[in-house]
Amino acid sequence: MFCRFELTAGSVVATFARTLTLIICLAAVGSPVSNNKHSVLVIVGGTGDLAEKYLWQSVFDVYLSIVENRHDESNWSPTPVNHTIDFYAAGRSQQDKGSVILNKILTTAVKCDVDSERQCLKTLTEFIDKVTYITLLEDEDYALVCSELTRKFVNFPASTTRELILFVAIPPDAYEAVLAKFHKHCSALRSHNVSVRLAVEKPFGLDKASAETMSNKMLSYFEEEDIYRVDHYLGKSVAKAILPFRHLNPNFEKNLNKDFVEKVEIFIKETVGVEDRLEVYNTMGVLRDIHQNHLTQLLILVSMDLPSDMNNTVEVHQNKERLLKQIEPVTRHNSLFGQYKTYAGNAKDLESNNTGNSPTFAASVVKINSPRWRSVPFLLVSGKQLDVRESFIRIVFKDNYVCVSHCAHKNLEEKGKNAKQIIFHIGHGSLHRPSILVSKSFEKAHCPEHFKESLDVNSLSTHAVYGDSLKQFYVCTVLKDIPAYVSIFADILANRQEHFVSTTQLLLSWQMWDYITSAPKKIRIYEHSDPQGHLNFIVKESQLEFAKDIGPERDGDNERVVSRKSDEHKFMQTAATFLGQKLVTSHTDHLAFLLARDIDKAAGADIQSKGSFHIAFSGGVSVQKIFQVLAHSFANLHWQSIHVWQVDERCVPHQDERSNFQMLDRELLRFVDIPYSNIHAMPVYTGGRLCDPELGGAHAYAESLRHIVPNSQLDFIVLGLGTDGHTASLFPMSADLHVDSNTFVITTEDGPRGTERRMTMTLPLINRAKRVTIFVTGSQKQEIVSKLETDTLQSVEHYPILGVNPVNGTLCWYIDYSAYTED
Numbered sequence: 156m157f158c159r160f161e162l163t164a165g166s167v168v169a170t171f172a173r174t175l176t177l178i179i180c181l182a183a184v185g186s187p188v189s190n191n192k193h194s195v196l197v198i199v200g201g202t203g204d205l206a207e208k209y210l211w212q213s214v215f216d217v218y219l220s221i222v223e224n225r226h227d228e229s230n231w232s233p234t235p236v237n238h239t240i241d242f243y244a245a246g247r248s249q250q251d252k253g254s255v256i257l258n259k260i261l262t263t264a265v266k267c268d269v270d271s272e273r274q275c276l277k278t279l280t281e282f283i284d285k286v287t288y289i290t291l292l293e294d295e296d297y298a299l300v301c302s303e304l305t306r307k308f309v310n311f312p313a314s315t316t317r318e319l320i321l322f323v324a325i326p327p328d329a330y331e332a333v334l335a336k337f338h339k340h341c342s343a344l345r346s347h348n349v350s351v352r353l354a355v356e357k358p359f360g361l362d363k364a365s366a367e368t369m370s371n372k373m374l375s376y377f378e379e380e381d382i383y384r385v386d387h388y389l390g391k392s393v394a395k396a397i398l399p400f401r402h403l404n405p406n407f408e409k410n411l412n413k414d415f416v417e418k419v420e421i422f423i424k425e426t427v428g429v430e431d432r433l434e435v436y437n438t439m440g441v442l443r444d445i446h447q448n449h450l451t452q453l454l455i456l457v458s459m460d461l462p463s464d465m466n467n468t469v470e471v472h473q474n475k476e477r478l479l480k481q482i483e484p485v486t487r488h489n490s491l492f493g494q495y496k497t498y499a500g501n502a503k504d505l506e507s508n509n510t511g512n513s514p515t516f517a518a519s520v521v522k523i524n525s526p527r528w529r530s531v532p533f534l535l536v537s538g539k540q541l542d543v544r545e546s547f548i549r550i551v552f553k554d555n556y557v558c559v560s561h562c563a564h565k566n567l568e569e570k571g572k573n574a575k576q577i578i579f580h581i582g583h584g585s586l587h588r589p590s591i592l593v594s595k596s597f598e599k600a601h602c603p604e605h606f607k608e609s610l611d612v613n614s615l616s617t618h619a620v621y622g623d624s625l626k627q628f629y630v631c632t633v634l635k636d637i638p639a640y641v642s643i644f645a646d647i648l649a650n651r652q653e654h655f656v657s658t659t660q661l662l663l664s665w666q667m668w669d670y671i672t673s674a675p676k677k678i679r680i681y682e683h684s685d686p687q688g689h690l691n692f693i694v695k696e697s698q699l700e701f702a703k704d705i706g707p708e709r710d711g712d713n714e715r716v717v718s719r720k721s722d723e724h725k726f727m728q729t730a731a732t733f734l735g736q737k738l739v740t741s742h743t744d745h746l747a748f749l750l751a752r753d754i755d756k757a758a759g760a761d762i763q764s765k766g767s768f769h770i771a772f773s774g775g776v777s778v779q780k781i782f783q784v785l786a787h788s789f790a791n792l793h794w795q796s797i798h799v800w801q802v803d804e805r806c807v808p809h810q811d812e813r814s815n816f817q818m819l820d821r822e823l824l825r826f827v828d829i830p831y832s833n834i835h836a837m838p839v840y841t842g843g844r845l846c847d848p849e850l851g852g853a854h855a856y857a858e859s860l861r862h863i864v865p866n867s868q869l870d871f872i873v874l875g876l877g878t879d880g881h882t883a884s885l886f887p888m889s890a891d892l893h894v895d896s897n898t899f900v901i902t903t904e905d906g907p908r909g910t911e912r913r914m915t916m917t918l919p920l921i922n923r924a925k926r927v928t929i930f931v932t933g934s935q936k937q938e939i940v941s942k943l944e945t946d947t948l949q950s951v952e953h954y955p956i957l958g959v960n961p962v963n964g965t966l967c968w969y970i971d972y973s974a975y976t977e978d
């Protein structure tokens with residue numbers, strides 16, 4: 156039987172968490188139910204930058220509200236709970252030195268409100284005394300601290316709820332050692348009924364692979380429900396009010412879909428530059444710093460299906476994850492990049508080899524492939540050194556109003572009534588307070604809890620906002636703007652995990668941004684605050700274009716190399732090889748995505764440099780996956796400039812299910828906007844005859860390749876691998892392996908087990924290509940993969956795939972886990 160009770164801690168911090176609902180389920184019948192709780196909060200990195208700038212002030216605000224049990228205009232209710240908290244700042248310095256630094260931070264950086272009562276100053280002094288510095292460096296330090304904590308915890312009666320929160324605010328390359336040592340020496344706390352939770356600050360990886368590695372490490376020490384990944388935007392007052400607002404206003408909610416919404420703009424604009432964070436920022440750029448986390452989380456809040464219970468963590472997470480699965484990965488074609496003028500010069504001064512190619516501005520259109528949102532562009536925009544500091548979500552509704560009578564007499568006021576938008580004004584900018592604005596052409600909105608209807612709009616701003624006069628909006632303003640970190644600490648203490656990022660959400664959001672973060676980029680340089688509006692852009696369906704052409708953009712191609720390098724030491728990724736060539740491994744679906752992404756990248760580069768891209772595909776079940784990914788996630792490739800060729804084909808008509816072309820057409824070509832003249836199907840069936848040598852189909856195909864593609868050099872070839880080591884339709888011991896000209900042939904023998912003959916590309920033609928890839932998936936390929944590495948009979952005769960060896964091009968293997976790893 157589970158018992159349950161709820162406890163409400165009223166406090167300043169609980170503005171949005173207002174009811175800090177702590178649900179404690181005790182597994183044993185008759186377990187004592189307690190109103191007492193003791194928490195220990197350890198901030199690792201407690202003397203660091205973030206701690207100094209935000210964390211200790213926020214922790215103090217939470218503490219103050221708990222101590223004072225304060226009632227105020229926001230109607231926070233008092234807590235019935237006796238909640239005691241001990242605070243520790245952990246660092247690597249020795250005790251005496253660390254204590255001095257901590258004391259300096261606490262006495263200078265933590266303050267009471269100017270208008271706060273004298274009581275606050277007294278509480279602050281108490282608080283400063285309560286925060287203890289601890290050294291966490293060697294194993295012995297952890298052992299000592301944890302045995303001391305255990306001793307203190309067991310002094311509390313068994314009925315007291317006990318918890319230890321490890322708040323990690325240090326760079327990710329230092330996490331691992333901390334978590335491992337903590338686990339080794341502090342896990343025993345759990346056997347004393349202490350629940351141990353981890354709160355952690357971004358960055359959560361630099362790409363999906365490193366995020367996955369890092370998450371797996373965390374999950375080997377903590378349960379998923381004990382991990383609180385902090386995204387401070389989820390602590391901002393308006394962000395927290397989005398779901399409640401949607402819940403309270405069903406009439407708006409029912410319009411939040413593609414039938415009514417024209418576009419959604421999500422902006423985080425900053426006026427500051429990168430300043431003293433250059434070293435870190437340069438490995439991230441704006442996409443990793445803002446888009447992958449803050450902007451994506453805001454996008455989720457506004458577009459996810461509304462949970463029936465917003466306090467139900469499981470349901471909230473499920474809905475967020477479902478939405479994320481429907482988002483298409485962002486590609487180069489739907490993104491624009493900029494960099495403020497002085498950035499590169501500053502970055503070049505760094506000691507590392509950074510070339511300063513990280514964008515400081517990016518705009519991307521995100522598409523949600525769901526019945527609710529399909530075709531609605533979500534514009535995610537952020538930049539540094541822009542004209543104003545402002546963050547908002549602006550939902551613009553379709554304007555279906557048609558004026559028939561007296562249209563010319565409509566005054567501005569009337570016209571404004573037709574504009575339809577809902578704006579979640581998260582902060583700064585032209586409004587003095589975080590607010591929610593709803594166009595008056597809608598019915599009046601209900602303001603969510605902790606917001607009030609603002610009738611005196613002049614006190615909010617004297618300017619026009621979001622293209623309209625403020626008078627044309629109903630406005631809900633926040634009663635008290637609680638700083639994001641205050642809200643975050645309150646949520647951690649109240650176990651409200653729905654305001655944090657789950658592992659699944661993290662990995663899905665990386666999947667969205669993974670490609671574009673490392674893809675080559677054209678970067679437009681802009682002046683501080685962009686006085687000429689060079690960053691203004693136009694949305695054309697799902698493509699973006701800068702509105703003004705200002706000549707060539709800078710090429711940011713080196714970015715990948717730069718960030719890779721720094722990833723390497725941060726996450727210790729090693730480059731993999733197979734048979735001496737580059738190897739990429741992953742789960743099948745992700746592997747197909749990675750190959751499709753590499754095709755996209757190669758196509759982008761070639762189209763830009765020479766105007767066209769020629770790719771040849773093999774047939775086979777594995778390759779089908781790539782077609783599907785290309786069709787559904789990369790449909791924005793510049794198909795007008797892409798030519799598709801075939802590596803091989805069975806001698807069957809295209810209507811035959813065994814036809815490779817049929818699959819190519821069914822799974823890819825019909826979904827993309829490729830000109831008919833760019834599709835080069837193998838002529839296996841001519842004049843009612845199949846692969847008749849007299850018709851010279853193979854020769855004709857080679858000729859058309861020669862005419863269309865300079866030097867018959869294909870830009871990209873996707874090959875498969877048979878369980879017998881064949882590739883294309885070149886089988887072991889076949890005479891076709893010895894053809895030495897750049898041509899296609901009709902195979903000399905039937906296919907395996909007496910199947911029909913084929914037309915195939917020969918090895919010399921394959922080896923002429925610029926990039927050759929071999930895509931291998933499924934456990935049935937395990938044996939051949941391992942034979943290729945171990946068999947002493949390494950001849951092309953036995954294993955035709957070994958004949959693939961581009962003369963001037965590159966070769967890359969893509970082998971999925973089930974083919975690469977032994978069961």
Ligand SMILES: O=C1O[C@H](COP(=O)(O)O)[C@@H](O)[C@H](O)[C@H]1O
Nearest residue numbers: 387423425444445449546582639
């Ligand atoms: O996490 C980050 O956010 C800040 C912007 O946050 P805000 O609350 O001031 O809007 C950004 O400056 C920083 O680069 C980024 O890492």
